[in-house]
Amino acid sequence: MRDDSTPEPGSPDTPEPDGDDTPVTLEQLAQLQAGTLDDATAAWLRQKISDDPELARRLAALERVRSDLAGPAPQAPADITARIGAALRAAPPPGHGTGNPQRRRRVAALAGIAALAVAAVIGTVMALNDSEQPPTPPGGPTAEYLKTPRHAGMPMSDQNILALLNRPPQLGPLADPQRIASCRQGLGYSSTTPVLGATTLNDGGPRVLLLLPATDPKSVMALLVGADCRATDAGLLADAELTRP
């Protein structure tokens, strides 16, 4: 990706104003249109355009691009709109799930108490191995399952995933700097993107749960990958965007 900063006066993109023979590029016309040129270069370019119908024609082509882009949005596909509408109707009201931590803790505490009471009655001690809890326990939901929100495919609760932010990453099979750099590239990140947290999971084959920055700084991306994650094949098993605590 090229540098996105505005070109400095005198750079190759901004020729000296006194060079009447200097060819004008399409990129320079686009910079003039976008208002990224300094006053002297812009004035020189406008003069060139007024003297040269071909340049005026090329600038008009750029204006046509803007004009054509400004058209109305086409209709969104009805089936997709209906699907999303149904998903919104089925979604829990705000304040549940990850949206309101205080309320979630209250709900979680009540759910936990209820589930523990059930466990006492039946005399069963439930093993709450959160790191490998199946999404739908065959014997019904455990207390841990009831009180800890989790994303589909994720082997840990949101809460425990976010706790990884507070301890050094355990990269296991990806601990080699070249391997984790390659894996990050495979996931579409820069090889230097910081790993915010990580843990290794071994049940069902070696896997690594990585926490990487999300586009929204208030969130973090949880990415479950295989031990052979690399630039050419990240082997992504599951992913979720979590709101930072």
Added chain:
Amino acid sequence: MGSFRGQHRSADRSDDELLAAHVAGDRFAFEELFYRYHHQLFRAARLTSRDPQDAADALQDALLKAHRCAPQFRHDCSVRSWLYRIVINSCVDRLRRNKFRTADRLTEFHHPLGDPIPEIDTAISIERALLGLPLEQRVAVVTVDMEGYSIAETAKLLGIPEGTVKSRCARARAKLAQSLAYLDHPADA
């Protein structure tokens, strides 16, 4: 489309009022908000996604996140801008995660499009040309020229300096003018 209870009230309520109603427990307010902007949001998702299916999934993820996180909205921008930003972020994150899968499929857009067939609908030609742009340039020019946000609003939405927005738009427009062959056929304008 948009047939849901409470629709008769939608024209009476602003975006802010609908969002506040949603937070207060109105079960249909957020859906009203979605239907108010669903065409624009789907177009934005489509142009920042690998394919229509990914766009639909990213759009749904984004709206569910907005639905869930509405109480945290600080009203430091318009509700429309807030929704748009969440959708764009969702699509960009998804593209990044799926980059290893998308590399081959996006390659087709990185080649020159050749002479456009005059009968092709302008909107389709523009979409194809937009998909040929680098993602950052595409997001900037879609936000400014297609969705009509100002440079300042776009900079805030995307979290980048205003000069960077202008620069990305300039590069994008220059490439679009070439790929759409507008430089060859100005008289068609």
